[in-house]
Amino acid sequence: MAAIVLGIGNLLLGDEGVGCKAVEELLKRYDFPEDVECVDGGTAGFELLSLIENRNQVILIDAMQSEMKPGTVVRIEGEDVPKAFLSSLTPHQLGISDVLAAAQLTDDFPETLVLFGVVPKQLEVEIGLTEEITAAMEKVLPAVVEELVQFGYAVTAKKEG
16 A cells, blocks of 8 residues: 655645645654655646556645635545546646546556645735635645545654654
């Protein structure tokens, strides 16, 4: 078994960077077993295919366009994940859609694929997350950890100090 948590986004576009910031926070706050990798995928596209190959579980974290209120966290799984990226916010999300399609064609599609999408408030050129998205990220982090624990991975909170 092997899992990857992949944060996707552009840190230069405000709330679009939520996936990258979430992975950064996960690595600060938790210890993961050797068979779980947490990666900031940034704005990478097709090169992410090599990261998801041969993974049993893939968890993606990204900003997700929606009519819902900014800060809303949406959990999508399985074959619905590639569809979620088709209404893209940015070019990297079209790349993710292509990566997932290629994984399906090459039989490298993970057993379990989950997307935690966060509805952004602002996507202007600005570094940092809005208050609403920072609060939403605090919901995503324990949800990702719980997902990994349900898969059977031993994730533990780091001791403070």
